[in-house]
Amino acid sequence: MDYQGSKKDLLEKIGVDPKTGLSSSDAKTRLEKYGPNSIESSNKKSMLQKILDQIIDPMVILLIVASIISAFTGDKVEAIIIIAIVVVNAIMSIYQEGQAEDSVAALQKMSSPEATVLRDGKRGKVKAEELVPGDIVILETGDIIPADIRLLDSRNLKIDESSLTGESVAVEKDANEEYNEEVGIGDRKNSAYSSSIVTYGHGEGVVTSTGSESEIGKIATSLDSVEEKQTPLQKQLNELSKKLAILVIIVCALVFVVGYFRSNMTWLENFMVAVSLAVAAIPEGLTAVVTIVLSIGMNRMVEKKAIVKNLVSVETLGSTTAICSDKTGTLTQNEMTITKVFTDFKEFDVDGSGYVPEGDISHQGQVIDSHDQIKLLMTIASLSNDANLIERSGTYEITGDPTEGAMLTLSEKWGIVQEDLNEAHPRIDEIPFDSERKMMTTFHNIEDSFYAMTKGAPDIIIKNSSKIMIDGKLEDFTEDKKKEVLEENTKLAKQALRVMAYAFKPYETLEGEELTTENIEREMVFVGLTGMIDPPRPEAKAAVEECHRSGIDVIMITGDYFETALAIAKDLGIAEREDQAMQGSELNNKSEEEIREIVKTKRIFARVSPQNKVQLVNALQANGNIVAMTGDGVNDAPAIKNADIGISMGITGTDVAKDTADMILVDDNFATIVNAVEEGRVIFSNIKKFVSFLLSCNIAEVLIVFLSILFGLPSPLTPIQLLWLNLVTDAFPALALGVEPAEADIMERPPRDPHQGILSGETGRGVIFQSIAITIAVLASYVIGLKYIFPGNIERAHTMVFATLITSELLRAFSVRSEKYTLRELGWFSNKNLVKANLLSFALLLLVMYVPVLRNLFELEFISWQWWIILLLSLLPLLIGEIRKRTRR
Numbered sequence: 027m028d029y030q031g032s033k034k035d036l037l038e039k040i041g042v043d044p045k046t047g048l049s050s051s052d053a054k055t056r057l058e059k060y061g062p063n064s065i066e067s068s069n070k071k072s073m074l075q076k077i078l079d080q081i082i083d084p085m086v087i088l089l090i091v092a093s094i095i096s097a098f099t100g101d102k103v104e105a106i107i108i109i110a111i112v113v114v115n116a117i118m119s120i121y122q123e124g125q126a127e128d129s130v131a132a133l134q135k136m137s138s139p140e141a142t143v144l145r146d147g148k149r150g151k152v153k154a155e156e157l158v159p160g161d162i163v164i165l166e167t168g169d170i171i172p173a174d175i176r177l178l179d180s181r182n183l184k185i186d187e188s189s190l191t192g193e194s195v196a197v198e199k200d201a202n203e204e205y206n207e208e209v210g211i212g213d214r215k216n217s218a219y220s221s222s223i224v225t226y227g228h229g230e231g232v233v234t235s236t237g238s239e240s241e242i243g244k245i246a247t248s249l250d251s252v253e254e255k256q257t258p259l260q261k262q263l264n265e266l267s268k269k270l271a272i273l274v275i276i277v278c279a280l281v282f283v284v285g286y287f288r289s290n291m292t293w294l295e296n297f298m299v300a301v302s303l304a305v306a307a308i309p310e311g312l313t314a315v316v317t318i319v320l321s322i323g324m325n326r327m328v329e330k331k332a333i334v335k336n337l338v339s340v341e342t343l344g345s346t347t348a349i350c351s352d353k354t355g356t357l358t359q360n361e362m363t364i365t366k367v368f369t370d371f372k373e374f375d376v377d378g379s380g381y382v383p384e385g386d387i388s389h390q391g392q393v394i395d396s397h398d399q400i401k402l403l404m405t406i407a408s409l410s411n412d413a414n415l416i417e418r419s420g421t422y423e424i425t426g427d428p429t430e431g432a433m434l435t436l437s438e439k440w441g442i443v444q445e446d447l448n449e450a451h452p453r454i455d456e457i458p459f460d461s462e463r464k465m466m467t468t469f470h471n472i473e474d475s476f477y478a479m480t481k482g483a484p485d486i487i488i489k490n491s492s493k494i495m496i497d498g499k500l501e502d503f504t505e506d507k508k509k510e511v512l513e514e515n516t517k518l519a520k521q522a523l524r525v526m527a528y529a530f531k532p533y534e535t536l537e538g539e540e541l542t543t544e545n546i547e548r549e550m551v552f553v554g555l556t557g558m559i560d561p562p563r564p565e566a567k568a569a570v571e572e573c574h575r576s577g578i579d580v581i582m583i584t585g586d587y588f589e590t591a592l593a594i595a596k597d598l599g600i601a602e603r604e605d606q607a608m609q610g611s612e613l614n615n616k617s618e619e620e621i622r623e624i625v626k627t628k629r630i631f632a633r634v635s636p637q638n639k640v641q642l643v644n645a646l647q648a649n650g651n652i653v654a655m656t657g658d659g660v661n662d663a664p665a666i667k668n669a670d671i672g673i674s675m676g677i678t679g680t681d682v683a684k685d686t687a688d689m690i691l692v693d694d695n696f697a698t699i700v701n702a703v704e705e706g707r708v709i710f711s712n713i714k715k716f717v718s719f720l721l722s723c724n725i726a727e728v729l730i731v732f733l734s735i736l737f738g739l740p741s742p743l744t745p746i747q748l749l750w751l752n753l754v755t756d757a758f759p760a761l762a763l764g765v766e767p768a769e770a771d772i773m774e775r776p777p778r779d780p781h782q783g784i785l786s787g788e789t790g791r792g793v794i795f796q797s798i799a800i801t802i803a804v805l806a807s808y809v810i811g812l813k814y815i816f817p818g819n820i821e822r823a824h825t826m827v828f829a830t831l832i833t834s835e836l837l838r839a840f841s842v843r844s845e846k847y848t849l850r851e852l853g854w855f856s857n858k859n860l861v862k863a864n865l866l867s868f869a870l871l872l873l874v875m876y877v878p879v880l881r882n883l884f885e886l887e888f889i890s891w892q893w894w895i896i897l898l899l900s901l902l903p904l905l906i907g908e909i910r911k912r913t914r915r
Contacts, residue, residue: 028176028234029217030205036176040160040232044178047144047162056158063157063173063236141172157233165229167412168425171222174240175231177201182227182458184427185218187211188354188658190241191585196225196427198461211241212585226412226427226459245636245663262784266717277728285735316713319764323709331692332702333676339688342671344706346578347777348651349699350643350669353584353594355678356656356696358560361424362432365561366523368514369399369554370496376436398498401440403554406528407433408444409451410468410479415444429524432558433481455541463543465490476533478546484515484555487527491552503552515555522593523557559590562598569697570598577776578703579651583631583639583665591632601629610634613641621645639665652777656691656699658683673699708768710778716760717784719842722793723756723835726800730831733805740820742808742827744885750874751832759839762863766843767856788845788914795910796838799903804831807899815892822887825875826896829889832871833900836864841907848911 028036042048048056081087090109097105140151144162154172157163163175171185177199184196191212203216211219218224218231220240237243323340327333334340354360367374413426415434422438424431434444451470459466465482480487488511494503501507518525529550573580580600584591588609595601607630613621622645631642639655643665646653655662655669658679666672667686674687675694684690691698727748734742743751785793804827811826812818839860843852855861874880876888 027208028174029209029214030207032204033176033178033201036234037178037232040234042160042162042232044144044162044230044232046147048158048160049146053145053156053158053161056160057156060158060239061237062155063240064155142166142169157236159233159236161233163231163233165218165224165231167224167226167228169224171218171220171224173220173233174235175218176234177216177218177229177231179230180227181229182460183224183229184226186223186225186428187219188585190219190222196429199229200461201229201231226430265783266785277732281732281735284732318761319709319712319716322765323705327689327702327705330701330705331695331698333690333692334702335688335690339671340706340709342652342706343654343689343702344704344708344710345652345778346654346671346703346706348579348581348646348653349573349703350581350583350639350646350653350655350665351696351699352657352662353582353586353591354560355658355675355694356691357566357582357598357600358562358594360560360678360694361435362428362524362558363561364432364436364556364558366518366521366557367400367403367554368511368518368556369403371510373514374400399495399553401442402495402530403528403556404433404437404440404442405447406479406530406553407481407526407556408437408442408447409453409470410466410481411444428560429526429558433526433556436556457541457543457546463547465543465547467543467546469541476535478531478533478550480529480531480547480550481526484525484527485512487529487550488512488515488552490548491529491550493549493551495551495553500551511552511555518555518557520589521557521559522587522590523559526556526558528553528556559593562594563695563697565695565697567598569700570600572700572773573703574599576703576773579629581625581629581631581642581646583634583642583655585634586632588632591630595630606630607632610638613638618645618648622648625649636662636664640668643668654699654703656696658694704768704773707772707775708766711769711772712764712766714784714789715766715842716763718789718793718796719763719835719839720756720760721785722796722800722838722842723751725793725797726804726835727751727831729797729801730804730808730827733801734808739808739812742804743824743831747824747828747884750884751835756835758863758867759836759860762857762860763839763842765857765859769844769847792842792845792907792910796842796903796907799906800831800834800838803834803899803902807896810895811892815895816887819887821885822889825886825889826892828884828886829871829875829893830896830899832867833896834903836867837900837904838907839864841904844911846911848908 037044081090093105093109141154141157141161142149142164143152143157144164145152149164154170157173161173162178163172165171165175165183177183178201180199180201183199183201185199186196197212198215199218200215205214205216217234218229220236220242235241235243320340324334327340351357363376365376367376411430411433413424413430413434415431415438416423416425422435424434437444451472454469454471454476456469457465457467459482463482464486465480467478467480470477470479488503488508491503493500494507494511495501515525515527529552531546531550570580582591582595582600588607592601592604592607595607601607606628608624608628610631610633613624613631613634616624618641621641625642625645626649631638634642639657639662643653643655647670652671653669654671654673655665656673656675657663657666658675662674663683663686666674666683671689672687673689673691674683676684676690676692677694679687679690679694689702727743730742734740783790807830808823808827812820812823815826816822840849840854843849843857843860874884875886881888
């Protein structure tokens with residue numbers, strides 16, 4: 027508890043002289059003892075672990091077993107091709123995850139700070155990772171706090187601790203504060219914590235903790251205890267793999283037994299047919315196509331400003347039912363903005379462009395002339411201001427306190443340039459801001475007179491003002507007028523606005539004046555008020571509305587104040603009433619069951635702790651939700667990791683948050699999450715389509731062979747023909763289905779039930795109907811060929827079966843594009859990739875049928891007019907699929 031006790035006792039305990047700092051040799055010794063001031067990623071996997079993750083997938087294991095069986099039964103080519111598919115799939119997955127890790131590393135480099143330290147009695151810069159306990163660190167405005175520090179000196183010091191506590195307003199620090207009891211992080215005024223930012227003033231402190239011993243490090247270390255969860259897609263594919271494995275065993279056994287009694291083949295020949303059917307039953311290309319489709323989706327998300335760190339997380343987004351969003355920077359713009367100005371006893375709304383510098387301005391439909399008075403207010407705001415507005419490559423950045431930055435931004439929009447003002451009226455002296463008087467005053471020479479420009483807390487400024495500016499004239503600031511202004515202050519505060527007041531005091535000369543608050547900040551002239559807030563992102567409101575249409579709950583979880591959170595949530599449409607919000611502290615004594623009930627109705631949680639965030643995520647998951655959790659701070663990391671899909675900010679996010687997250691928003695924008703959810707839904711929808719396509723084709727192949735043997739017919743397909751169907755012909759249409767454009771109502775559907783399988787409902791029924799339809803069409807072709815067109819010629823009958831099966835499957839690919847919309851509604855050529863893929867697959871069919879060398883290899887025969895029969899029969903599955911859609915509608 028380094029924030030407790032006196033500074034003197036702490037310095038003696040650490041062993042450092044604050045006037046000289048550590049010696050270089052002592053710093054080196056301590057660095058060896060304590061290690062570098064950095065946090066090792068708890069999530070980073072070794073290459074061996076990545077390879078093992080690929081191998082232990084049930085579908086992959088099934089394919090490896092099939093390849094081993096094929097190798098032992100003499101089908102070495104088949105075995106090699108299956109293993110090649112497994113290897114290519116693993117390489118693609120590992121490569122894509124590596125690309126995402128590189129993107130994250132690049133983002134983290136942007137936030138690698140340096141520190142100004144006192145060593146050997148001299149001030150100098152060192153890398154933050156070289157800091158050790160005992161280092162004396164000098165803090166200036168704009169610095170990132172490089173480690174946990176006990177303050178030794180503070181001068182008007184304010185620190186933005188939002189990354190740790192979630193509170194958007196900078197915290198005032200006081201090095202002289204002493205505590206003897208336990209105090210929460212957000213209330214420790216005598217300490218500064220790693221990853222926070224100095225927004226105002228100066229300070230000096232001694233490093234007390236570094237690396238994993240810092241507050242940020244403790245949270246990062248605690249993440250190791252959070253169990254990794256399987257994504258919905260992983261669960262679905264694992265379940266499908268188990269069912270397919272059982273199906274393969276049953277099919278092999280049935281075919282072997284039936285073939286032994288119903289055919290003239292030897293037991294070895296029967297075994298070979300059974301194994302070839304086992305290979306046919308397994309969709310060898312499924313894992314490869316899933317990987318490729320997820321990879322394509324991953325790349326599309328990068329274009330939409332979202333970096334997804336692992337492939338399966340792409341799909342998880344699509345099943346999201348609840349998004350827990352931080353407020354600051356995600357739903358809001360992360361910059362304080364003045365939205366209200368009160369002067370002349372009139373209130374003005376400020377839009378994004380500010381006020382027009384010339385001419386009159388409109389107030390409640392009336393043209394009025396308060397232009398000069400507002401300009402005076404903005405002049406005071408610019409002169410009594412320590413922030414800076416810096417232009418870089420056409421964009422403006424604020425350095426310093428965000429509140430002062432908001433004043434500068436509005437002043438600039440009014441044509442009041444701080445740099446020009448300071449040059450024309452340089453600051454002669456100042457009375458700095460402090461937390462007791464809650465005011466700041468600067469002194470300037472303006473037109474041969476001297477002025478004290480003051481800004482501060484409204485109640486203090488109003489109390490200490492005796493005059494008020496009305497219509498450009500000075501009038502007595504009577505009690506009635508003060509009451510009216512205080513009522514305006516209350517009104518603005520209830521809108522969750524941070525209110526600032528402005529006043530001035532003229533002097534003919536400052537000679538002989540004692541520049542103290544007692545002499546100067548009295549009998550002032552009150553000018554007006556401004557109300558500011560971190561406003562919602564313009565696109566966030568539309569994104570929240572889209573979430574609600576999509577059946578996704580949006581829940582605001584923030585460390586900010588109750589009133590501010592409620593105002594922003596109402597504006598965005600997240601909540602409508604105050605009873606939908608609650609303080610995080612109210613969760614502390616609740617049971618898990620009580621919190622599960624609370625999250626069913628509450629949509630705003632303010633002033634929450636890191637533990638509260640985890641409680642809320644767990645409660646939502648216990649209620650059956652797939653939860654996405656956003657955040658940028660260290661305090662968000664445990665909840666981010668606990669969520670089904672953790673989302674970190676790319677700009678404001680800390681390294682720990684980025685390391686923990688499954689997805690990083692490059693633009694820190696809530697709307698990007700909704701775009702990613704849509705992409706996830708499209709991806710899962712497409713996965714269902716090609717899984718349905720592959721399985722209906724593979725089941726049809728099994729039924730064709732099994733029923734042929736059951737009815738005493740020769741096997742209709744050879745093992746090499748089955749292999750060609752599964753590994754070549756089916757693969758191209760499946761890939762094209764994986765990039766099927768989004769259906770028009772994809773974001774108007776409710777989130778899918780994560781407990782339902784890929785083949786549940788209409789998808790499963792569609793697989794059954796299509797498998798039967800393909801089986802009927804192909805068996806009809808086989809019987810016609812074997813009995814009537816080519817009596818007794820098994821190879822020509824095989825050719826009829828081969829051509830009919832491939833053609834019917836290619837046409838089936840068009841029908842499977844939607845379970846709801848017919849091809850006429852979708853457009854035959856709206857998926858150009860599918861058209862190209864089918865043409866390629868059909869060209870390969872013609873190639874093996876009409877190139878003599880390949881025809882012999884595949885044991886096929888030349889056919890001509892028989893194509894009319896093949897085409898008519900192949901249309902049957904397509905027609906059945908389209909009729910079913912119309913009938914269901």
